Amino acid sequence: MSHDIQQQLDELRELLAYHGHRYYVEDNPEIPDVEYDRMMQQLLALEAESPELVTVDSPSQRVGGKPLDGFTQITHEIPMLSLDNAFNDDDLHAFEKRMLDRLLSESSLTYCCEPKLDGLAVSLMYENGVLTQAATRGDGATGENITENVRTIRSIPLKLRGEGWPARLEVRGEVFMPKKGFEALNEKALKKGEKAFANPRNAAAGSLRQLDSKITATRPLSFYAYSVGVVEGLELAPSQYERLVQLKGWGLPMCPEIRQLASMDEVITYHQMIGDKREALPYEIDGVVIKIDDVALQQKLGFVARAPRWAIAYKFPAQEELTILNNVEFQV
Numbered sequence: 370m371s372h373d374i375q376q377q378l379d380e381l382r383e384l385l386a387y388h389g390h391r392y393y394v395e396d397n398p399e400i401p402d403v404e405y406d407r408m409m410q411q412l413l414a415l416e417a418e419s420p421e422l423v424t425v426d427s428p429s430q431r432v433g434g435k436p437l438d439g440f441t442q443i444t445h446e447i448p449m450l451s452l453d454n455a456f457n458d459d460d461l462h463a464f465e466k467r468m469l470d471r472l473l474s475e476s477s478l479t480y481c482c483e484p485k486l487d488g489l490a491v492s493l494m495y496e497n498g499v500l501t502q503a504a505t506r507g508d509g510a511t512g513e514n515i516t517e518n519v520r521t522i523r524s525i526p527l528k529l530r531g532e533g534w535p536a537r538l539e540v541r542g543e544v545f546m547p548k549k550g551f552e553a554l555n556e557k558a559l560k561k562g563e564k565a566f567a568n569p570r571n572a573a574a575g576s577l578r579q580l581d582s583k584i585t586a587t588r589p590l591s592f593y594a595y596s597v598g599v600v601e602g603l604e605l606a607p608s609q610y611e612r613l614v615q616l617k618g619w620g621l622p623m624c625p626e627i628r629q630l631a632s633m634d635e636v637i638t639y640h641q642m643i644g645d646k647r648e649a650l651p652y653e654i655d656g657v658v659i660k661i662d663d664v665a666l667q668q669k670l671g672f673v674a675r676a677p678r679w680a681i682a683y684k685f686p687a688q689e690e691l692t693i694l695n696n697v698e699f700q701v
């Protein structure tokens with residue numbers, strides 16, 4: 370009997386994880402919502418009958434239990450570094466020249482270019498493919514343990530998909546609130562006479578700071594991976610871009626605007642193109658991040674103080690301040 374229930378649970382969990390991935394990560398659902406909901410109800414009913422068979426990576430375990438009293442501190446095994454800024458094309462050419470002067474072996478460089486999302490940097494630890502811990506960047510050395518809140522973000526897999534992932538894999542990326550979700554959240558807040566959030570970044574930060582993950586679960590948060598921290602048990606691809614493709618193959622969301630480019634001139638064109646489409650993007654960005662694609666060269670170049678020598682953020686001019694609606698109070 371229990372074998373039969375265990376088999377039913379495994380099947381339901383895999384189906385819900387697969388369809389959840391199609392809906393929340395690929396934005397391309399295969400089944401109607403009502404069918405997904407029915408399977409989830411089935412899983413919840415089976416787990417209620419056999420609570421001893423509930424697993425931490427079950428799709429039913431996205432919304433935590435009771436609220437926390439506070440967040441514990443997490444020390445990052447590998448520090449989360451920050452980025453130097455570029456403000457014009459000359460800064461980029463200078464960036465490239467500094468690197469070529471140091472990399473005497475190279476005559477040209479390939480870049481991985483990624484939109485710089487206006488959200489919060491987080492670290493996700495997967496052990497044997499299961500999400501075991503999530504932390505904020507904090508000061509780069511230590512952050513807050515926000516695992517319960519991150520588990521409510523439907524585009525973050527509780528269990529890696531595909532195969533061949535390493536025994537330990539730390540994924541770093543940005544938690545953000547898409548523009549449409551932000552507008553709906555503020556509309557709801559104003560209707561309930563609550564304060565509005567000033568911008569999607571504040572709204573995402575406020576949502577991740579909740580001690581009650583049931584509140585976080587109601588917030589429209591999303592995530593894009595942009596780098597890898599700790600890796601144990603597998604040699605990843607030697608290219609930043611290819612590593613992000615590997616993460617995508619394991620079920621982690623990858624921003625569709627990321628490009629591998631063969632020259633700084635292509636990078637400048639990319640920056641211009643992303644700047645032109647900035648208003649139309651479904652999420653807020655404040656620039657693009659340009660990285661040397663070759664990981665061995667990254668390691669050769671290293672970092673200065675807390676920022677890599679091999680990566681730079683090329684910022685857009687600050688968007689004109691949001692027109693402050695009269696008598697709308699903003700959450701701090």
Ligand SMILES: CC(C)(CNC(=O)c1ccc(Oc2ccccc2)cc1)c1ccc2c(N)nc(N)nc2n1
Pocket residue numbers: 447448449450451452483484485486490543595596658660672677680
């Ligand atoms: C490049 C890096 C700074 C990540 N990299 C690191 O944090 C990092 C950390 C230790 C490293 O190496 C060390 C290993 C051991 C000890 C010290 C350093 C190397 C890179 C960064 C920061 C912010 C980003 C952002 N907002 N958006 C995108 N798209 N990409 C971003 N990339």
